[in-house]
Amino acid sequence: MIARTLSALSFFSSDYLRRTFNVDEDIVCLQPLFNLSRSSPDNKIHLSLVNVERETAGGIQFNKTSISGSYAQKGxxxxxxxxxIMFAAVFSEKQYEESLQLLSALFAFLQTNSKFTIPQSNITFNMExxxxxxxxxxxxWSINGSNYFPSVLCKVRVLDIDSEEIKQLQRVVSQKEVNT
Structure with a gap:
């Protein structure tokens, strides 16, 4: 789910930048920030996962759904x-101004589209x-062993990870049963 979310975000943002700047190649790529060098930049915006955090504000809820009138499943x-995630404009020094223009356009895209839905999936997320x-x-940047590149850190809020594995089947009691 993480890979699918970041791939879709890379596609959406790259598609926007391709249309905005009328270019044919992908501008945003899903690639780690590790050991980036100013001597061999690839003139792209890198999208990279920086950290994963558990959201506890919603509490913990067990998934219980009815299977039939007399049974329910619990997961x-x-x-x-x-x-x-981080978007970093990895461009050569000669193209610094161009990298800032692309990053500014990316900011406009992210500000306008803060909620995303991935087609043909149940994945929806917000970004800030x-x-x-x-x-x-x-x-x-030091942890990644890289020089600084113009960048923005964003938080993709609340991805729901659920394997939907059934842990228990329970009989549903719909009325009092009296055994005599």
């Missing part, structure tokens, strides 16, 4: 996850930018 509680201090930003 493990689903996990509600938030993904922290995340503020980082200079120290946090420096640490994030």
């Amino acid at each position: 493990a509680p689903s996990w509600m996850l938030n993904l922290y 930018p995340v503020n980082l201090s200079f120290n946090e930003l420096s640490n994030l």
Whole structure:
């Protein structure tokens, strides 16, 4: 589900940028930020997973659904996850201004389309930018072993992870039964 979500987000944003700037090639690619170098940038916007966090605000609810009039199935509680992702404009120094133009257009796209639905799936998510201090930003880029590139960190809110595995079948009691 994580890969499908990030692939779809990469496709949606790349499609928007291709149409906006009238280019044929993909501009956004799903690629890690690890060891990026200014000496060999690929002139693309990289979309990378930075962190996964469990959302606890909704509480924990077991999945219980009725199968028939007399039985119900019970599954493990689903996990509600938030993904922290980064869009980074990995361009050469000569194309710095172009990278900022693409990043600005990407911001406009993300601001306008903060809710996404992936076609032919039940995946829907919201997205919002995340503020980082200079120290946090420096640490994030240092962990990846890379130089800084213009970027934005976003939070993909509440992905519902549920394998829908049945853990238990229960008989539903619909009326009092008296055994004499």
